[in-house]
Amino acid sequence: MNKLNKDWLACPITKEELHEENGKLSSSKYSFNDKNGYWNFIPDSLDELNSPLWKVWNKLQDNGVSSYKNSPTNNLGVGPRKDFMQFAEFCNFDGLILDVGVGPQKAPTHIEYNEKPNITFVGLDPLPGEQPRAFSFVQGLGEYLPFKDNLFDQVLFVTSLDHFIDPVVALNEAKRVVKKEGSICIWLGEKDKNAPKPSVSPDWYKALQIPEGAEDPFHYRRFSVNDFRIFLSETNLRIVEEKVLIVDEWRKNCFFRLKK
Ligand SMILES: C[S@@+](CC[C@H](N)C(=O)[O-])C[C@H]1O[C@@H](n2cnc3c(N)ncnc32)[C@H](O)[C@@H]1O
Structure with missing residues (x-):
């Protein structure tokens, strides 16, 4: 496990800088998990996180946890998955890198297979997941990213952006914490709305409920690449590179590099 540098926080x-005083952070609102050595920066005290919309997000997250437990290889970067290797190649990792929605695994594929001296990965996720992680982890x-402005060389969203209630808020936070010359790399999986459903579903999947207002058991709203381009217009981020990899007749993986 890499230690998190407190000067980054x-x-x-x-967005005030947090300092360490006598082993504690200058704000006492956030707790440190001593056993596994990570901070919890979820701002539970905010009214917004108790709103009906966030209750929907919580239910979607519970469904997500069920899919990660029951079918990890279909839903997460686990082991040497080719598509994750392709995304890592597209990103061309260098410097200090934040992965937003890093997942619950000890290390997702693109981190596990890219341990190099010029790269430091920091991963953030609401799920504590398997602890301790193989990289610097923040809950x-x-x-609500707990980092200073203009800190990271790259910020990643690896199949995580469509799990946000409002992706524009998350993109604007990524824009704030990435350096002026840095980049934001995003992997969006696009699935045709007419894609055939599997003829048989496992019992764990059949037990999931779609929370009211959500589009499916895991997403508040599934969005297309065109919707994504519309979100971007609300952030002033620009696409400098993109790559589309066809998975099958119904699905494609779309990689984007954005700059401020
Ligand atoms: C499909 S998983 C992808 C995990 C990992 N990036 C991978 O590719 O293996 C989506 C991840 O997004 C995370 N996530 C959902 N909502 C989030 C939010 N508001 N902020 C940060 N992460 C979030 C989930 O907890 C989950 O780990």
Whole structure:
């Protein structure tokens, strides 16, 4: 496990820098898990996180956890998955890298297979997942990043952006924490709405409920690449490179590199 550098931290709500005083952070709102050595920066005290919309997100997250437990290789970067290797190649990792929605695994494929001296990965996820992680881990939300402005060389969203209630908020946070010359790399999986459903579903999947207002058991809203381009217009981020890899007749993997 890599140690998190406390000089990188900022309050996820006010963005004030957080300092360490006598082994404690200057804000006492956030807790440190001593056993596994990570901070929890989820700002539970915010009214918004108790709103009906976030209750929907919580139910979607519970469904996600069930899919990660019951079918990890279909839903997460586990082992030497070719598509994750392709995304890593597209990113061309270098420097200090934040992975937003890093997943619950000890290390997702693109981190596990890219341990190099010029790269430091920091991963953030609301799920503590398997501890301790093989990289610097922070528990938190992409909408409330606990980091200083202009800190990271790259920020990644690896099949995580469509799990946000409002991707624009998360993209604007990524824009804040990435350096001026840095980039944001995004993997969006696009699935045709008419894609045939599997003829047989496992029992764990049949037991999932779609929370009211959500589009499916895991996503508040599934969005297309065109929807993504519309979100981007609300962030002033620009696409500097993109690559589309066809998975099958119904699915494609779309990789984007964005700059401020
Ligand atoms: C499909 S998984 C992908 C995990 C990992 N990136 C991978 O590719 O293996 C989606 C991840 O997004 C995370 N996520 C969902 N909502 C989030 C939020 N608001 N902020 C940060 N991460 C979030 C989930 O907890 C989950 O780990």
